[in-house]
Amino acid sequence: MTVRDLASCPPPERWHDWVEYDAKAWPRKVEKHYEIIPTICFNCEAACGLMAYVDKETGRVKRFEGNPYHPGSRGRNCAKGPATINQVNDPERILYPLKRVGKRGEGKWERTNWDEVLDTFATKIRAAIVEDRRDEVMYHVGRPGHDGYMERVLGAWGIDGHNSHTNVCSSNARFGYHIWCGIDRPSPDHANARFILLISSHLETGHYFNPQAQRIIEGKMKGAKLAVMDPRLSNTASMADYWLATWPGSEAAVLLAMARIILVEKLYNRDYMRRWVNWQEYMAAEHPDEAQTFDHFIERLVDLYAEFTPTFAAQESGLAEEAIVDIARQIGHAGTAFAAHTWRAASAGNLGGWQVSRALWFLSVLTGSVGTAGGTAPYSWNKFVPTPFLKPPPADVWSELLYPPEYPLANYELSILLPYFLKEGRGKLSTYFTRVYNPVWTNPDGTAWIEMLTNEQQVELHAALTPTWNETAWYADYVLPMGIASERHDLMSQETHAGRWIGFRQPVLRVYKERHGEPVHYTYQANPGEVWEEDEFWIELSWRIDPDGSLGIRQYFESPYRSGEKLTIEEYYRWIFEHSVPGLPEAAAQEQLSPLEYMRKYGAFSIPQEKAPVYQLNEKELQLPELQGSIIDLARADMQADAAQRPISQSSSGIQVDGQSGVITRDGVNIGVMVDGKAYEGFPTPSRKQEFYSATLKEWGWPEYATPGYIHSHVHRSAINAERGEYLLIPTFRLPTLIHTRSGNAKWLNEISNANPVWIHPLDAERIGVQSGDLVRITTEIGYYVNRAWVTQGIRPGVVACSHHMGRWRLDTSRGADRWTSALVELGKEPDGIWRMKQIEGVRPYQSDDPDSARIFWREAGVHQNLTFSVHPDPVSGMHCWHQKVTVAAAPPEDSYGDVFVDRRKAQEVYERWITMTRPQTQRSDHLRRPLWMIRPYRPAASAFKQ
Numbered sequence: 001m002t003v004r005d006l007a008s009c010p011p012p013e014r015w016h017d018w019v020e021y022d023a024k025a026w027p028r029k030v031e032k033h034y035e036i037i038p039t040i041c042f043n044c045e046a047a048c049g050l051m052a053y054v055d056k057e058t059g060r061v062k063r064f065e066g067n068p069y070h071p072g073s074r075g076r077n078c079a080k081g082p083a084t085i086n087q088v089n090d091p092e093r094i095l096y097p098l099k100r101v102g103k104r105g106e107g108k109w110e111r112t113n114w115d116e117v118l119d120t121f122a123t124k125i126r127a128a129i130v131e132d133r134r135d136e137v138m139y140h141v142g143r144p145g146h147d148g149y150m151e152r153v154l155g156a157w158g159i160d161g162h163n164s165h166t167n168v169c170s171s172n173a174r175f176g177y178h179i180w181c182g183i184d185r186p187s188p189d190h191a192n193a194r195f196i197l198l199i200s201s202h203l204e205t206g207h208y209f210n211p212q213a214q215r216i217i218e219g220k221m222k223g224a225k226l227a228v229m230d231p232r233l234s235n236t237a238s239m240a241d242y243w244l245a246t247w248p249g250s251e252a253a254v255l256l257a258m259a260r261i262i263l264v265e266k267l268y269n270r271d272y273m274r275r276w277v278n279w280q281e282y283m284a285a286e287h288p289d290e291a292q293t294f295d296h297f298i299e300r301l302v303d304l305y306a307e308f309t310p311t312f313a314a315q316e317s318g319l320a321e322e323a324i325v326d327i328a329r330q331i332g333h334a335g336t337a338f339a340a341h342t343w344r345a346a347s348a349g350n351l352g353g354w355q356v357s358r359a360l361w362f363l364s365v366l367t368g369s370v371g372t373a374g375g376t377a378p379y380s381w382n383k384f385v386p387t388p389f390l391k392p393p394p395a396d397v398w399s400e401l402l403y404p405p406e407y408p409l410a411n412y413e414l415s416i417l418l419p420y421f422l423k424e425g426r427g428k429l430s431t432y433f434t435r436v437y438n439p440v441w442t443n444p445d446g447t448a449w450i451e452m453l454t455n456e457q458q459v460e461l462h463a464a465l466t467p468t469w470n471e472t473a474w475y476a477d478y479v480l481p482m483g484i485a486s487e488r489h490d491l492m493s494q495e496t497h498a499g500r501w502i503g504f505r506q507p508v509l510r511v512y513k514e515r516h517g518e519p520v521h522y523t524y525q526a527n528p529g530e531v532w533e534e535d536e537f538w539i540e541l542s543w544r545i546d547p548d549g550s551l552g553i554r555q556y557f558e559s560p561y562r563s564g565e566k567l568t569i570e571e572y573y574r575w576i577f578e579h580s581v582p583g584l585p586e587a588a589a590q591e592q593l594s595p596l597e598y599m600r601k602y603g604a605f606s607i608p609q610e611k612a613p614v615y616q617l618n619e620k621e622l623q624l625p626e627l628q629g630s631i632i633d634l635a636r637a638d639m640q641a642d643a644a645q646r647p648i649s650q651s652s653s654g655i656q657v658d659g660q661s662g663v664i665t666r667d668g669v670n671i672g673v674m675v676d677g678k679a680y681e682g683f684p685t686p687s688r689k690q691e692f693y694s695a696t697l698k699e700w701g702w703p704e705y706a707t708p709g710y711i712h713s714h715v716h717r718s719a720i721n722a723e724r725g726e727y728l729l730i731p732t733f734r735l736p737t738l739i740h741t742r743s744g745n746a747k748w749l750n751e752i753s754n755a756n757p758v759w760i761h762p763l764d765a766e767r768i769g770v771q772s773g774d775l776v777r778i779t780t781e782i783g784y785y786v787n788r789a790w791v792t793q794g795i796r797p798g799v800v801a802c803s804h805h806m807g808r809w810r811l812d813t814s815r816g817a818d819r820w821t822s823a824l825v826e827l828g829k830e831p832d833g834i835w836r837m838k839q840i841e842g843v844r845p846y847q848s849d850d851p852d853s854a855r856i857f858w859r860e861a862g863v864h865q866n867l868t869f870s871v872h873p874d875p876v877s878g879m880h881c882w883h884q885k886v887t888v889a890a891a892p893p894e895d896s897y898g899d900v901f902v903d904r905r906k907a908q909e910v911y912e913r914w915i916t917m918t919r920p921q922t923q924r925s926d927h928l929r930r931p932l933w934m935i936r937p938y939r940p941a942a943s944a945f946k947q
């Protein structure tokens with residue numbers, strides 16, 4: 001074997017023995033032999049492919065690089081991918097399960113064993129299930145890192161206990177998409193676009209950074225123009241043709257002005273609008289006495305958006321009128337090749353932020369670019385989630401801690417309000433799992449979470465399942481170390497481009513050992529210390545909850561190959577690969593491999609387009625034998641009849657076609673829609689069309705929002721008084737090099753990014769009297785924090801911004817959070833609900849097994865701003881609206897870097913103010929808690945939707 005040059009990636013036929021010269025031995029030519037094993041990055045949701053280089057001499061992973069056989073990332077990673085090796089070797093990682101021995105939060109721990117952990121939790125959960133307290137077990141996830149696994153576990157347990165972080169992340173953006181088309185994420189086909197519009201660049205800068213960013217550049221290289229609407233000059237905005245620094249919260253006004261221009265100048269896609277928008281429903285509901293024609297609908301649209309002139313949008317946003325008009329025209333001319341995206345920032349920051357994504361999707365609908373080449377698809381058209389064996393039925397249980405009556409339309413769980421709900425006595429948690437989730441630090445109002453977690457009446461038993469120490473784990477009863485990217489199995493797929501793929505995360509050293517004849521029964525046997533993988537944890541726990549199978553739980557964790565025996569994790573994935581992934585068995589057979597062996601070899605598989613098409617799936621014709629013949633003919637005749645006389649066509653097989661809307665139902669469930677005399681699948685909405693008009697919003701208490709509109713944000717310009725030193729704070733933006741809390745254990749990433757100063761425009765800095773590096777006090781509704789200023793033209797005047805990444809802290813000299821990233825602090829509660837944090841010491845070099853820990857050169861750890869934010873639940877979507885009205889002033893002499901002050905009484909007042917903005921719908925004649933068609937991540941039985 002000779003050493004090849006490194007111009008390209010090692011070819012798979014040489015992955016079993018890849019040879020390189022040892023760089024450290026230079027100038028001698030010393031060969032190093034590696035085995036290359038693919039896995040999937042766990043450092044953001046994008047699920048890029050990694051290749052682990054296992055040193056054959058030591059049996060340890062030497063480094064991670066990109067996997068060119070991964071269809072999403074195509075061999076490329078952001079900085080966070082290769083930094084996985086830091087996480088493997090982090091000298092402060094937790095290697096053994098820990099149990100609290102003092103009071104919660106006191107920081108006293110002892111090592112325990114997994115048997116004790118599993119028995120403790122199994123006993124507690126079994127009791128809750130047997131005693132029908134099935135809303136008292138909660139699994140609260142930050143980074144899922146898998147597709148469908150936990151939903152199956154919770155379904156098998158028959159509980160309503162899935163809670164997520166989405167309420168602080170994306171549920172506003174999701175709601176805007178969901179209300180249009182029934183699917184709550186967009187998937188832009190950037191590579192084939194002619195015009196790309198990003199409202200904030202959150203995903204492209206820091207979240208799906210790598211897969212989306214590389215396709216944006218690909219599109220640009222083919223001639224696409226890029227516009228980024230973001231008050232902050234992000235990395236992506238810096239690459240744009242147009243940086244549109246809007247006033248935060250004004251984005252929907254700008255987008256609706258663009259929509260109006262496209263309508264007035266007749267740049268819209270008439271055919272798409274006529275066929276796929278529920279305009280008939282709008283006209284019938286809102287203008288019943290007028291001509292029910294498409295042309296009249298367009299006239300009505302122009303009227304509806306009459307106020308959204310370029311002048312108005314410019315006043316609201318601060319953009320130039322010419323720029324709004326110019327970009328609107330370019331979007332109109334891009335037509336079906338208009339790609340658009342929004343995620344956090346504008347949608348996540350503002351009251352009514354869901355109207356931003358809704359207005360953006362409006363542009364996609366107007367241009368007919370939904371699911372086209374170069375357009376934007378609903379995400380599920382570009383994602384593939386295979387089904388496992390034996391799916392549990394949905395449970396007949398509803399947790400009002402997750403979906404309370406005030407928020408019947410909430411797109412995800414009301415996660416941020418959990419401490420308030422428990423305090424109000426709406427329930428309690430018998431068992432609470434936080435998994436790769438750190439609400440004390442990540443969520444707003446972190447002191448409310450500390451108070452909740454230290455209250456043993458509210459939370460009886462809490463386990464933090466985490467690969468690394470974090471602020472929330474400090475308040476747990478058990479800290480359970482779980483594997484990182486190369487130490488676990490997961491199946492993942494993401495909407496990275498116009499295509500569908502699956503990626504297989506696998507425990508690298510387990511695979512390595514097994515290939516070399518060393519059997520491994522559980523992944524922890526190959527991982528460092530006793531680090532488990534979650535998949536196996538849940539199988540073991542489920543067997544202990546239901547040891548004899550009498551609860552009906554165990555069956556879901558029995559092998560599909562060995563009747564009645566415990567499922568192995570290899571069998572779980574083997575079954576999926578053999579049965580649920582179109583094209584995989586054939587591709588594997590071509591290489592004389594089993595499907596599992598194929599996935600172990602390549603780590604990813606691209607579903608052939610002929611097996612899973614990705615474009616214009618709404619146009620898929622319904623293939624129901626019952627629909628052939630008379631029922632279709634009858635429906636066609638109905639659609640041509642006068643609206644008032646249209647009957648319902650009915651077949652003997654339970655299929656009905658509504659003569660007015662064309663909606664096709666089977667046994668009462670919407671399955672498709674008639675369009676121009678043909679039966680199509682359409683979209684998963686009540687009308688099976690794009691819902692410009694949402695009868696749901698009207699019926700559920702929000703008639704003024706039945707159509708896309710513009711809601712004045714809580715930080716609308718009129719709410720900010722510059723004369724009084726008030727500013728709008730953007731606290732949401734990401735850096736491309738960090739992850740929420742998990743990058744704390746990646747030394748390279750901390751070396752690159754180790755401060756979160758407050759961005760201030762030079763004009764504002766002059767007014768405040770500060771320069772870069774000076775301390776400023778940022779005062780919110782409930783407290784303040786003290787941070788350094790960074791004076792830059794990369795932020796619009798009147799707005800300040802602070803990255804949410806840093807400000808990690810620990811209460812113990814050497815435990816609680818990684819020392820690469822955290823400050824040692826004092827945190828205390830005073831009488832009357834006052835909390836104060838003071839940094840005792842910033843980041844310092846320290847001795848460890850890693851000599852780099854003694855070479856740390858940065859000294860500050862950033863400032864934890866989220867503690868000073870009260871909850872702002874949007875009354876419709878439930879999403880926390882992150883932006884803050886603040887005052888910014890030079891810090892007084894008594895302030896120190898990192899000081900945090902919080903008044904819990906004020907936090908309670910703000911919570912009460914926001915929750916009174918809701919419109920509960922508890923007196924409905926159908927007794928529904930929530931529209932049946934709306935999604936939930938874990939969906940209980942339809943019967944549970946009724947009160």
Ligand code: SF4
Binds near residue numbers: 042073079
């Ligand atoms: S974008 Fe970066 S962090 Fe996210 S999965 Fe890819 S390599 Fe990992």
